[in-house]
Amino acid sequence: xxSIPHSRPTLGEEELQAIAPVLRSGFIAQGAQVAxxxxxxxxxxxxxxxxxxxxxxxxxxxxxxxxGIGRGDEVLLPSYASSALLHAVWAAHATPRPVDxxxxxxxxxxxxxxxxxxxxxxxxxxxxxxxxxxxxxDLQPLGLPLIEAAAQALGASFKGKPVGSFGEAxxxxxxxxxxxxxxxxxxxxxxxxxxxxxxxxLRAYDQKEDALPRLNYKMTDLEAALGxxxxxxxxxxxxxxxxxxxxYRERLSALPLEQPLRFPGRIFYRYVVKGPGRADPxxxxxxALGVEARRPVFRPLHRYxxxxxxxxxxxxxxxxxxxxxxxxxxxxxxxxxxxTAWEVFG
Ligand SMILES: *Cc1c(COP(=O)(O)O)cnc(C)c1O
Numbered sequence: 001x002x003s004i005p006h007s008r009p010t011l012g013e014e015e016l017q018a019i020a021p022v023l024r025s026g027f028i029a030q031g032a033q034v035a036x037x038x039x040x041x042x043x044x045x046x047x048x049x050x051x052x053x054x055x056x057x058x059x060x061x062x063x064x065x066x067x068g069i070g071r072g073d074e075v076l077l078p079s080y081a082s083s084a085l086l087h088a089v090w091a092a093h094a095t096p097r098p099v100d101x102x103x104x105x106x107x108x109x110x111x112x113x114x115x116x117x118x119x120x121x122x123x124x125x126x127x128x129x130x131x132x133x134x135x136x137x138d139l140q141p142l143g144l145p146l147i148e149a150a151a152q153a154l155g156a157s158f159k160g161k162p163v164g165s166f167g168e169a170x171x172x173x174x175x176x177x178x179x180x181x182x183x184x185x186x187x188x189x190x191x192x193x194x195x196x197x198x199x200x201x202l203r204a205y206d207q208k209e210d211a212l213p214r215l216n217y218k219m220t221d222l223e224a225a226l227g228x229x230x231x232x233x234x235x236x237x238x239x240x241x242x243x244x245x246x247x248y249r250e251r252l253s254a255l256p257l258e259q260p261l262r263f264p265g266r267i268f269y270r271y272v273v274k275g276p277g278r279a280d281p282x283x284x285x286x287x288a289l290g291v292e293a294r295r296p297v298f299r300p301l302h303r304y305x306x307x308x309x310x311x312x313x314x315x316x317x318x319x320x321x322x323x324x325x326x327x328x329x330x331x332x333x334x335x336x337x338x339x340t341a342w343e344v345f346g
Contacts, residue, residue, distance in 0.1 A: 003292055004329070004336060005324065008328055008329075010237060010326060011181075014229045014232070015230070018229035019225045022221050022222055027221055029221060030052075030204075030218040031221045032221065033221035034220075037187075040231055048190060048192070051196060051199035052187045052219035053185065053188065054218060055186045056174075056178075057087055057091075059172070059186035059199075060085065061088045062188050062202055063088075063199070066198035067122075067123055069092050069123050072095075073122035074118060075089045075094050075095070075124070076097050076098075076099050076116050076117070076125070077089065077097070078098070078099055078107070078301075079101060080297055080312070080316045081127045081149070083299070083304065086305075089125075097121065101129075103311075105132055105261055106132065106272065106316055108135075110135050110139055110142075122144070123144055123146075123147055124139065124142060126146060126149065128149075128156060128163050130260070130268070131266050131268050132260070133263065134158075140166075148169070150163050150170045150171065151171065151178055151186075152179070152269040153267060156265055156267040158265055159265070160265070168195065170190070171187070173185070177326070179238075180230035182226045185219050185223050202215055202217075203217045204218055240327040242268060244271070245271055245325065247338070251338045252273070252342075252345075255345045255346060256275070256276055257274065257345055258273060258275075259273060272320050272321065273320075273321050274319040274321070275345060277319070279320060279321050282344050286344055289343060291337050293322060295320060295321070296322035323341065324337055
């Protein structure tokens with residue numbers, strides 16, 4: 001029996017047709033396709049513009065630099081999140097300051113963020129974990145520039161407004177298994193022309209008059225063509241994800257599992273449940289029965305920094321189990337996930 005992967009990109013003939021003319025044209029580095037991809041995503045979010053990059057981490061690094069964050073500055077970030085956040089803050093020579101999460105929503109706890117706020121805090125990175133919008137209204141009064149790490153919530157909205165349009169900057173990733181993919185890739189988006197201009201300038205080193213340090217974080221036209229084809233499919237991707245999530249909820253709700261929170265405007269990037277005990281034994285049994293479930297966060301960030309006192313992030317990390325959920329997951333595969341979940345948790 002073939003096991004069901006935890007994640008997998010959803011690609012088709014349209015993607016091949018989108019990249020073939022770019023390849024034939026010979027213009028394969030950053031060019032017109034990148035500009036179109038930036039404009040299309042900015043339009044979709046209702047923001048001024050975008051700066052496409054080689055990865056989400058690169059976009060996050062650019063966002064910090066564009067906001068003037070550097071040595072001596074603290075950046076608040078959720079502890080229960082991708083370590084990409086930590087690396088971007090380190091790359092900017094700033095100091096990461098993890099904040100505990102609400103183990104029910106998996107998102108940043110606004111009260112904990114308030115407590116972590118010091119005069120040295122210069123920005124807050126917020127993640128919309130697994131597609132659930134963070135408590136944006138409770139975070140804005142902190143008065144810190146907000147960077148939305150929105151990679152897991154493309155297409156989600158908070159009170160009717162697209163996620164990714166709230167902060168001073170938003171960052172997306174188009175890694176192979178994100179909501180849409182370019183293989184590797186990312187984008188910084190903002191309403192602030194100065195942030196966009198700084199991002200564009202710092203993204204490329206060539207033909208500069210001054211001697212400021214810059215990077216090579218550019219996206220290629222081949223990747224952008226792929227991204228444009230994927231962006232067209234985003235509505236159908238989100239519908240299919242929602243369909244599978246609804247099926248899981250209906251069929252798994254009798255199990256002793258905490259189901260993902262429902263919230264208007266949320267989308268389903270991951271279907272994350274919490275069992276009564278530690279995730280490890282359940283993960284091993286799911287795996288042995290042919291379902292690749294995962295811990296959705298590899299390790300909470302406070303642990304990398306040797307810090308203690310993050311009970312919410314610890315609970316989320318110990319208990320969370322992410323079940324396979326992606327548009328190319330078939331109905332039969334979803335049924336196999338459900339049957340297997342009953343064997344393990346029933
Ligand atoms: C995937 C992801 C990143 C990192 O993006 P890469 O393209 O892998 O560098 C950062 N933040 C969040 C919330 C992500 O989901």
